Amino acid sequence: MPMLTVDATAADVRSALWSVRLTFLLTGALFATWVARTPTIKDELGLDEAGLAIAFAGLNIGAVFGLQLGKFVTLRFGSRATLRAAMPLFALTLSGLLLAGNLVGLTASVFVFAVVNSVVDVAMNAHGVAVEQASGRPLLSGIHACHSLGMIGGSLVGAAVERGHVALPAHFAGVSVLATAAAVVGTRRLLPSATDRTVRSPKVARGIAGHWPARLVVLGMLAFCVALAEGAANDWTAVYLRDETHASTTIAALGFALFAGSMFAGRLVGDRLVTRFGPVRPFLVGTLAAGLGLGAGLLIGDTIAALIGLAAFGFGISFTLPLAFAASGTVSTVAPARAIANVSFVGYLGFFTGPVLIGFVAQSYGLTVGLAVPVLFVVLAAAGAGALRPR
Template sequence: MKDKKLVINRIAVSTFFFVNGFLYANWTSRLPELQRFYGLNNAQLGTVLFCIALGSMASMPFAGWLGSRFGSDKIVKIVALLFCISIPMVALSQNEWLIRLCFFFLGAASGAMDVTMNGQAVLVERLWGKIIFSSFHAIFSIGMALGAAVGGLFSNFQVSLQTHLNIIGIFGILPILWASTKLIRDHIHEPVVATNNLKTDNFLAFKTILPFGIIAFCCMTGEGAMVDWSAIFMNTVVNQSELISAWAFGIFGVSMTIGRIFGDYFTLKLGKQKLMLIDALLAIFGLGIALFFVSVWSTFLGFFLVGLGLSTIVPIVFSSAGNLKNISPSAGISMATSIGYTGFFIGPPAIGFLAETFGLRLGLGFVLGLFVMMAIVLLRISEKED
């Protein structure tokens, strides 16, 4: 039986993952309404969503440095509270420049929270003594699925956007305040790489992470596309109600949760490379179904398979990056997330521009191409290991 204190540590870190997913899914599930509230077309919405990318990309390397310098336990509690505060801000104004600023702040807080809470997850996994990293991302996915369901209910009962986001912002703060007192103390003043040849070893660390970063980029572009465009796809392409559209996103979240719940088991059973290759093929097949057979049920099935396929790739990549020798978890994860989250945040705006010009089906076809690229990279990695 595990030490009680360590169990509490695991619950506390899981709380950060849950709150992050729950809050993020709440506002994204109402993105069609937010788009109308802003009065933006797909291309303009893509530009606004790009501000999330800018904020996140600016904050993640900085968060990694702060986590290494002062401890991820100290930084994650600050950025998590900032993230909770940022959620109600997205519906404060219809001024396009103020919207951009709010989304930049949201992206910065979200990106910093991702880096530091994953750093805490690595520390818990090390002390736990077995592979449990996927379970944290399962908790995140549970939060996403429940957040999408709650967002759909708020929409169905026609609760105003601002009231809805104010309520969930406050809801997020309360568990974060508790969890902040139960974290594992990270080592501070830890150099990024503890050797005499800092530049060389940093380059070697980056070179080691790069192939997995490319995989994460392709995977997280797909995940970001599902988060930001699945509801809009069901609403505008399949011509369904806002409630059904929110459920489309919820189906994706549920399948991500299922995959991550069993992710640690299948990682041990199949090995990291083989599992990620199977995941990539599931994502290709699922998105293909959704794009080529446009109906409610084919979209539900397709999004379910995409979620199942993407579920364990990112946890495997982040766990590997956080356990590199002679590098702090926050610094290693910062390198992986800076590559991977580029896709998560830049992909959806790019899809917005493609959707405005060619239609949303072809816009998401870009993601399908990235899934194929991901499978090719995984095949090459597997060949090298063989």
């Protein structure tokens, strides 16, 4: 089966590993900064659930466009070159959210934010798989753990500034400047762009069917399901805790930190689970545990039950998306960079589709029913776990 071409020393791989970890950390922190202050933004602009869903629709449209752009740029120039340009730009777009003075402004600014976010997402996952294959051992779950660590940090800072009544401009601008500087310095040691830049070859299948063999289609569907569930929790956790369980805004922000913390813990152990049991059983058990945990929390309906359910949900789905990405890099007949970009595109399409879908369901039936949607999707994903089995 095809593998990514990596011509690097062990020291180069170690340096690239730390660089890609930093990239995941920064993206998590930037996105959590937006998520943790979503209730405040909602209140300051006077939005209801439908209004917030419209803003999430702008996020979704920007994400879809960015995924296509990220796929093209990563395949054309390689993930290193893409990250060197897009990661600092993503950090700067956080400050663009400060331009939102109404629903239209918020929708436009999150559109730009999502475009660049998606470009970074495709490139950093492609680079993470390249580093994993260069090292010869499971690493991608641990790499994704750095994204969760960034989410924890960003959400904790969000909770602190919320409690201290820090203005949104000071918060967002400060995080944006620090993340931009870190991105410029931190992406210098990534593997060469030639590692995963697509080179035309008669041995590589072409056409839609050639780029999407059956196993890759299933892996894309699995990535879509678990990413939809994660995206839904990311964007609606704080709002659910405050509006449905009547938690304070501080507890709502801390609840998101708990979800991100459980994601981080699960991803820390994910690589060890794969080494011991293979990818299928951890994926199956994780998705089922996530569905049962969040489902039970929604049925009980109080703040404590919701927090416990979110923790179980985060831990269960934590390593499922990295497993789908890693498996896509081993699909035969498709160049690994293209396979990873394809599955990343479908997966992150789910990531940004979930919040919009839940917003409109919540508008008609309530947010508790809306959050039952990710429960359904992770249970559906469990049925396709066999596609991750090594061939």
